[in-house]
Amino acid sequence: MRGVSLNVDEGAITCITGPNGAGKTTLFKTIMGLHIPYHGSIIFYDEDITVKPPRYRVMKGIAMSPDYRGIYANLTVKDNILLPLMTLGVPRSVREERLAEILKVFPELFTLLDRSGTQTSGGQQKMIAIARALILKPKLLLLDEPFEGLALPVQRRLQNILMEIRDTMRCTLLIAEPTISPLKGLCDHVFKIDRGVVYRG
Amino acid sequence: MLALRKYDIYAYAVFILLLLLLPIVAPRWIEFLVIIALVYAIMVLGLIPLSGLGGLITFGNGAFMALSAYTIGLATRHLGLDSLAPILIPALVTPVITALLISLVVLRTRYVFFALATLAFTMLLYTLLLKLYFYTGGTDGLRIPNLFLLKGVLDLKVRDRVLGDAYTSYYLTVIVFALVLFATQRLVNSPFALSLATLRDNERRAKMIGINPLTTYSLAFTYSALTAGLAGILYALSVGHIDPGLAYWTGPSAKIVFIVILGGFSISGCILASFLYILAETYALKYLSYYWQFIMGSILLIILLASPKGLLGLLEAFIKIRNLRAYFSLRR
Amino acid sequence: MVIEVKTLLTIIVNALVYTAILSLIAVGLNLILGVLRILNLAHGIVMALGAYLALSLTTLALERVGSIGSSLLQGALIVIALFLSGLLGGLLFAVITGYLMVRKLIHYEAIYVLLITYSIALIMEDVIKFIWGPKGYVIYGIYPLFGTLEIAGITYPGYYFILLTTAFVVIASTYIFIDYTSIGKIVKAVASDRETAIMLGVRADMAYFIAFTIGCVLTGIGGAFTAPLLTLQPGFSLEFLLLAFIVVVITGLGEIRGIPIVALIISLLRAITITYVPELEMAIPFLLMMFVLAFRPQGLFGGR
Numbered sequence: 001m002r003g004v005s006l007n008v009d010e011g012a013i014t015c016i017t018g019p020n021g022a023g024k025t026t027l028f029k030t031i032m033g034l035h036i037p038y039h040g041s042i043i044f045y046d047e048d049i050t051v052k053p054p055r056y057r058v059m060k061g062i063a064m065s066p067d068y069r070g071i072y073a074n075l076t077v078k079d080n081i082l083l084p085l086m087t088l089g090v091p092r093s094v095r096e097e098r099l100a101e102i103l104k105v106f107p108e109l110f111t112l113l114d115r116s117g118t119q120t121s122g123g124q125q126k127m128i129a130i131a132r133a134l135i136l137k138p139k140l141l142l143l144d145e146p147f148e149g150l151a152l153p154v155q156r157r158l159q160n161i162l163m164e165i166r167d168t169m170r171c172t173l174l175i176a177e178p179t180i181s182p183l184k185g186l187c188d189h190v191f192k193i194d195r196g197v198v199y200r201g
Numbered sequence: 202m203l204a205l206r207k208y209d210i211y212a213y214a215v216f217i218l219l220l221l222l223l224p225i226v227a228p229r230w231i232e233f234l235v236i237i238a239l240v241y242a243i244m245v246l247g248l249i250p251l252s253g254l255g256g257l258i259t260f261g262n263g264a265f266m267a268l269s270a271y272t273i274g275l276a277t278r279h280l281g282l283d284s285l286a287p288i289l290i291p292a293l294v295t296p297v298i299t300a301l302l303i304s305l306v307v308l309r310t311r312y313v314f315f316a317l318a319t320l321a322f323t324m325l326l327y328t329l330l331l332k333l334y335f336y337t338g339g340t341d342g343l344r345i346p347n348l349f350l351l352k353g354v355l356d357l358k359v360r361d362r363v364l365g366d367a368y369t370s371y372y373l374t375v376i377v378f379a380l381v382l383f384a385t386q387r388l389v390n391s392p393f394a395l396s397l398a399t400l401r402d403n404e405r406r407a408k409m410i411g412i413n414p415l416t417t418y419s420l421a422f423t424y425s426a427l428t429a430g431l432a433g434i435l436y437a438l439s440v441g442h443i444d445p446g447l448a449y450w451t452g453p454s455a456k457i458v459f460i461v462i463l464g465g466f467s468i469s470g471c472i473l474a475s476f477l478y479i480l481a482e483t484y485a486l487k488y489l490s491y492y493w494q495f496i497m498g499s500i501l502l503i504i505l506l507a508s509p510k511g512l513l514g515l516l517e518a519f520i521k522i523r524n525l526r527a528y529f530s531l532r533r
Numbered sequence: 534m535v536i537e538v539k540t541l542l543t544i545i546v547n548a549l550v551y552t553a554i555l556s557l558i559a560v561g562l563n564l565i566l567g568v569l570r571i572l573n574l575a576h577g578i579v580m581a582l583g584a585y586l587a588l589s590l591t592t593l594a595l596e597r598v599g600s601i602g603s604s605l606l607q608g609a610l611i612v613i614a615l616f617l618s619g620l621l622g623g624l625l626f627a628v629i630t631g632y633l634m635v636r637k638l639i640h641y642e643a644i645y646v647l648l649i650t651y652s653i654a655l656i657m658e659d660v661i662k663f664i665w666g667p668k669g670y671v672i673y674g675i676y677p678l679f680g681t682l683e684i685a686g687i688t689y690p691g692y693y694f695i696l697l698t699t700a701f702v703v704i705a706s707t708y709i710f711i712d713y714t715s716i717g718k719i720v721k722a723v724a725s726d727r728e729t730a731i732m733l734g735v736r737a738d739m740a741y742f743i744a745f746t747i748g749c750v751l752t753g754i755g756g757a758f759t760a761p762l763l764t765l766q767p768g769f770s771l772e773f774l775l776l777a778f779i780v781v782v783i784t785g786l787g788e789i790r791g792i793p794i795v796a797l798i799i800s801l802l803r804a805i806t807i808t809y810v811p812e813l814e815m816a817i818p819f820l821l822m823m824f825v826l827a828f829r830p831q832g833l834f835g836g837r
Contacts (some may be wrong), residue, residue: 032732058734070729074721083722084733086715132733258644306823309830313572313643314786317778318826320572321819324775328815455574455651462644492663498655505649506633 004040006191008140013166013173015183018193024176025067027193028142031174032064033057044140058084061139065129065146067176073118077109080117081132088136102131105161123154130158134165141165143175147182155182162186212469213382220375224365232367234483236439239378240432242475244457246385246468247428251421252458253466254394256401257311261319263454264326265296265426267447269433274343274443275336284349285359285438293430300426304419311404323448330445342444345437359438370439377431385468388424397421429453451494456482459501542685544804550693550762551800553700556793557755558773559780560704561623561748567787568724568744571646575630575654577774578661579749583622583756584765585665588672590614591760595674608678612695615757623753626657627746634745662767669766676761696758703754704793707747711789720744724787775815776803779822785832795833 004027008014018024029035031042033054041050049057063084071080079086081102085095103110106127112120120128126146133141143162147155163186165171177183180190220239224232244262252258272292276282307318330337337343347360350369357363359370388394396417399407404414432453437443446452460478464471485496558580565573573579594614630653634646679691711717722730723740731737756770763769776799784795799818806817825833 034728034732054731055734055736064732066729066732070726070732072722072725072729074725075718079718083718083730083735087719087730087733087735258647303823306827309826310782313566313570314782314830316572316647317782318822321775321778321782321822324771325815325819329812332812332814450574451655459648459651462648492659494655495659495663498652498657498659501652502649502656505645505652 008174010172011170012188013186014189015187016176016191016193017180020178022193024193025144028144031142063133063136063138064142065133067144069125069129071117071125071128073116075117077115077117077128078113080128081135084136098135102135106131123150140172145177147177159186217379224367232371236371236374238476238479239374240436241479242472243378243381244429244432245460245471245475246381247425248457248461249385249466250388250397251425252461254397255418255421258316258458259319260316260454261323262425262429262457263452264323264448265429266433266453267326268296268299269430270437270443270447273437274345277346278343286351292434296426296430297423300423304422308415308418320450323454324450327445327448342442345441374435381428539687544808546689548800548804550696552797553697554755554759555776555796555800556704557700557751558777559792559796560789561751562777563781563789564744565748568720569741571643574650577770578654578657579623579626579752580756580770581661582626583619583753584760585661586618586622587615587757587760588670588765590618591672611675611678619754619757620750623750627749631742631745667767669764671764672761692761699758776818779818782822783825783833785835788834791834
């Protein structure tokens with residue numbers, strides 16, 4: 001990656017598009033802390049978090065839904081969603097509360113709660129991954145290719161969910177997609193990334 | 202690092218020459234030390250394709266060493282064998298065939314599982330050698346008598362003193378070492394090596410371009426068994442006594458793994474590491490024979506903890522030494 | 534060849550006892566294997582530590598407590614002593630080694646850590662030899678405390694029952710912990726997909742350490758409760774370790790569910806083999822392992 005300079009507006013939906021291999025996932029991983037950049041810095045609400053571990057960033061309010069879903073087969077859907085809260089030591093009652101809140105946004109997950117994480121369709125797994133990131137009530141939500149592999153009606157559903165999140169949860173969204181089409185009407189700002197360079201689109 | 206450079210051959214040739222000339226100047230105990238070091242070096246070189254290039258660490262090669270050694274041992278004990286030549290092929294074939302057979306099963310696993318399976322195999326052999334004491338002599342082991350090289354044709358025995366007062370088997374060992382060195386060099390620079398490396402990096406992609414993991418790994422595995430078999434024969438001939446400990450997991454099986462990693466999986470690194478290890482172990486055994494494991498374990502641990510970059514730190518050190526040696530051998 | 538009921542019964546009882554021990558060791562091993570993905574070559578040492586500590590603690594307990602009178606109380610005390618030694622042995626090893634290893638494991642290659650376990654195994658073998666000496670120990674005084682059980686005309690030491698119960702409780706607790714507590718679930722997540730877990734804010738090194746400690750404690754307890762059963766001498770844990778390895782391979786990497794079942798099969802096979810063809814004691818389980826590997830390399834209970 002070279003020459004990435006990105007200012008993300010709070011409370012808006014910012015979209016990053018670019019071909020595969022352009023560096024979208026690397027960018028997200030760097031923001032999340034899975035990757036430490038050689039040069040440059042990441043400032044989050046006036047704090048330099050460039051070298052902080054992912055856990056620190058999660059506690060500060062950044063959450064990510066990866067491009068590969070990453071749902072655990074050896075945990076139930078419910079546990080999958082609650083996992084980040086468990087790692088932060090959030091007590092049980094609060095966890096149940098948050099789960100109920102999340103289910104309002106993703107009511108289709110309610111019937112899946114007791115299933116094993118992978119006894120679900122690809123689209124459902126995407127929802128679970130997003131719900132899992134969302135349950136932290138993050139200030140910044142990173143979504144890496146959330147629309148990938150989703151059927152059209154499901155895409156539309158997701159678009160509505162994302163807009164709802166932005167409006168009701170005061171959450172900043174950063175979405176990466178290879179093409180702009182699923183993001184039509186969704187983005188407040190658009191950036192393009194190509195071979196590691198970001199520029200306004 | 203693994204590429205064949207011109208001065209490599211010269212360096213190795215000089216080394217072999219030095220080894221051949223060594224007995225003239227060195228006392229007997231050094232000669233014996235060198236035999237053991239070379240025996241281990243042979244086994245370690247055999248590990249380079251499988252573990253270095255292919256990335257599969259095996260803990261079972263002591264078993265192949267034991268197989269060939271005991272083939273000779275059983276033949277001398279129960280069949281009255283007194284010459285090396287007739288038993289040579291069987292002693293080599295036994296570990297190779299065994300390797301081929303078990304590789305069909307064991308190579309369906311990878312990494313930790315594979316290490317476990319090979320470890321279980323060598324320990325199985327150990328318990329068999331131990332329990333079937335009627336045939337194998339159990340913990341007492343078997344004595345390998347001073348065999349003729351080729352009875353009737355060459356009236357020379359393996360532990361006869363020849364040039365420079367060294368055993369015949371000393372020169373045998375040096376020759377075999379040279380051969381294995383040469384073979385490993387060729388292997389490591391062949392397309393086969395590339396297949397192994399590709400398998401290690403990404404097995405799925407390797408399969409897609411037509412590399413068969415089973416056959417490739419199996420060959421590498423068998424090569425390591427072959428070298429271990431050679432080592433076993435040389436060991437048996439030179440030391441004159443074998444016991445089930447050869448197959449024990451803290452015996453040669455584990456030592457060669459350590460040596461090969463210490464040597465950074467490079468040929469010269471491994472040769473150097475073998476010599477250093479045998480030196481260290483001999484002194485540990487000599488001065489603190491009762492607690493030698495403690496000494497060796499501590500040294501190993503210190504070396505491991507002291508290289509902050511894991512294997513890379515050691516590797517760099519070895520590369521530097523290797524380049525130094527190559528530099529000195531470049532006669533201009 | 535007539536198979537007597539008595540022989541059969543003896544075989545079964547012995548196999549059950551062996552299963553209990555083997556399960557403890559194997560679950561410990563598989564937990565470490567499954568979560569940390571390393572082969573702990575010093576695993577036999579953990580068992581030995583538990584056993585030798587049990588030797589010392591129970592000898593101490595038997596001397597001091599001989600005057601209490603109530604055999605039941607004495608028995609209870611001995612059980613506690615055994616349990617504590619296992620716990621202590623496991624914790625000791627886990628803390629010392631774990632600290633050295635776990636941090637390195639996150640950043641460096643697995644082979645490197647494997648070699649560390651190997652060097653620790655070498656060192657600890659001699660340390661144990663140094664502290665307790667090379668001769669064999671037999672712990673007297675434990676069997677009498679627990680009386681005997683008579684089944685179909687053969688008397689068995691009551692201690693067997695204690696062993697079986699303890700193993701059952703410990704393993705069941707482990708299952709419950711892994712499946713029903715938050716920490717357990719986090720450990721499962723790290724075992725399954727470490728990168729994603731880290732992304733979600735999990736502290737992978739803590740998960741590793743927890744899994745490692747539990748694995749060591751289980752093994753330590755297995756070793757401690759084995760101590761009264763046999764002659765303690767350097768290297769006695771080898772046989773258990775090997776069979777535990779085989780059980781782990783057959784069950785599947787990281788799958789702790791099926792271990793008691795596989796352990797039972799192996800123990801039964803072993804008991805039968807020892808009775809009729811003692812030389813092949815190790816060969817049969819090994820062959821079974823090869824057989825399973827040939828047709829189902831991910832293990833009987835392995836998923837992927």
